[in-house]
Amino acid sequence: MSTAYQFYISSLLIYFGVDILACWGLNLQIGVAGIINFAFVLFQAAGAYTAAVLTLGPAVSPANGGFQSYIGGANLPFPLSLLAAALVGALLSLVVGVIALRRLRADYLALVMLVVSQIAVNVVQNQNNLFNGSAGLSLVPEPLTDVVHLAPLSLAYQWFYAGLTAVICLIVYFFVHQITGSPLGRALRAIRDNEQAAAACGKNVFLLRMIAFVVGGAIAAISGAMLVLFIGTWAPSAWLYPETFVLLGAVVIGGGGNNFGVMVGALLVPVAFLEAPRYLPAIPGHPELIEPLEWIITALLMLLFLWFRPEGIFPERRRRFPRSAPARDLGGPV
Numbered sequence: 001m002s003t004a005y006q007f008y009i010s011s012l013l014i015y016f017g018v019d020i021l022a023c024w025g026l027n028l029q030i031g032v033a034g035i036i037n038f039a040f041v042l043f044q045a046a047g048a049y050t051a052a053v054l055t056l057g058p059a060v061s062p063a064n065g066g067f068q069s070y071i072g073g074a075n076l077p078f079p080l081s082l083l084a085a086a087l088v089g090a091l092l093s094l095v096v097g098v099i100a101l102r103r104l105r106a107d108y109l110a111l112v113m114l115v116v117s118q119i120a121v122n123v124v125q126n127q128n129n130l131f132n133g134s135a136g137l138s139l140v141p142e143p144l145t146d147v148v149h150l151a152p153l154s155l156a157y158q159w160f161y162a163g164l165t166a167v168i169c170l171i172v173y174f175f176v177h178q179i180t181g182s183p184l185g186r187a188l189r190a191i192r193d194n195e196q197a198a199a200a201c202g203k204n205v206f207l208l209r210m211i212a213f214v215v216g217g218a219i220a221a222i223s224g225a226m227l228v229l230f231i232g233t234w235a236p237s238a239w240l241y242p243e244t245f246v247l248l249g250a251v252v253i254g255g256g257g258n259n260f261g262v263m264v265g266a267l268l269v270p271v272a273f274l275e276a277p278r279y280l281p282a283i284p285g286h287p288e289l290i291e292p293l294e295w296i297i298t299a300l301l302m303l304l305f306l307w308f309r310p311e312g313i314f315p316e317r318r319r320r321f322p323r324s325a326p327a328r329d330l331g332g333p334v
Contacts, residue, residue: 003155010158012271017165018227019266023250024176024259025219030248031256031316032180033212034192035101036110038244039117040220045124045239046092047085047221048228052137054081055229068132068139078143082168082225089221090214097213102206117241125236136235143229161230168226172219176259179215188212189257242295246270249302255312264313273297 001009022044029035058073076084100112125134142152142161150157179185190198191205199205228234246269254265274294305312 006155007158010155010162012275013162014158014165014230015227016267016271017162017169018223018230019247019250019270020169020263021172021223021226022220022247023254023262023266024172025216025223026244026247027251027256027259027262028176028179028212028219029216031251031258031262032185032192033188033209034106034195035209035213035216036106037113037213037216038110038241038248039096039113039120040216040247041239041241041243042117042120043089043093043217043220044224044227044243045120045234046217046224047089048224048234048239049131049137050085050088050221051081051225052140052228052234053131054084055141055143056137056139068135068137069129070131070137071129078229081143081229082222085221085225086218089224090218092221093214093217094210096217097210101209101213114241117244121236121240131234134236136233136238137228138233140228140232140234142232165226165230168222172222173259176219180257180259184208184211245302246274246298249298251312252302252310253305253312255314255316257316258312258314261312261314261316269298269301273301 022040025043026037026040029037029040053070053072054074054076055078056068056070056073057075059068059070096116100109100116104112124131127133131137142157144160144164145152145157148157148160150160179188187198187203187208188211190201191203191208195205224234224239247266250265250269251262252265253269254263255261
């Protein structure tokens with residue numbers, strides 16, 4: 001296998017791992033708890049910016065190139081930068097959730113989230129002292145290069161980072177599986193299916209939705225941090241709202257509420273369906289149509305699945321519980 005091909009395969013595996021993390025976080029919110037979060041990419045961006053500024057060093061340092069302006073700035077080692085990103089994602093989700101989740105119906109919540117995402121993009125673009133404005137952050141150092149003694153941007157380091165991403169995926173999967181397979185997961189599904197009935201059974205709907213929203217936001221921030229630590233750059237153009245719909249398409253096509261199905265959806269939509277059109281021959285006279293074709297294919301697939309198979313490729317497993325044993329007749333008068 002050639003070096004160039006290994007670079008390509010290892011890069012796809014890293015992107016696949018990052019997309020799996022993001023899809024698990026979004027699935028916890030939409031697929032399990034029924035929270036329509038069209039601002040999901042905002043929490044990815046929060047994790048990416050946090051990990052970047054906490055590894056770039058102080059803004060006045062010449063190590064960052066001398067052309068960037070941003071708040072904070074530190075040289076935290078990995079995984080402290082990753083944990084800090086998760087904490088920021090959780091705190092941001094907590095703030096947004098307290099405002100948006102308490103009184104808004106699902107359709108209004110979706111619109112509010114879309115607006116929040118667009119407001120955040122505009123703020124970051126126009127405030128250069130936050131995260132270097134529309135130019136974004138760059139020269140983010142790769143983690144653990146001095147520990148593993150591998151040269152940055154080398155093939156060996158790419159395979160190492162692919163393995164590191166796989167380890168993070170396993171840890172997050174264990175955590176998510178513990179939630180979805182527990183009584184907490186069943187309560188979240190009950191709220192998703194019938195909020196009024198769950199409330200009548202004594203469930204604290206707002207608190208449970210906040211738990212799913214905050215945990216999903218933290219996982220989104222982890223995915224953003226892993227991505228920025230790999231590509232070394234992040235700008236507002238990387239987290240526009242269409243990015244959320246790619247992840248939503250993976251959840252819909254793979255199977256909402258099913259962690260394995262969502263993983264398959266992450267392989268199909270962000271990786272396979274968006275990568276396959278690159279191999280198509282250029283359309284004579286219109287070579288620029290290849291990139292829009294990626295979005296057209298994704299949108300059509302989402303429509304087809306929503307119409308013909310809304311449960312996705314791997315539907316959520318319906319859990320059945322045994323009936324309780326009938327009370328033993330002890331005899332005597334009733």
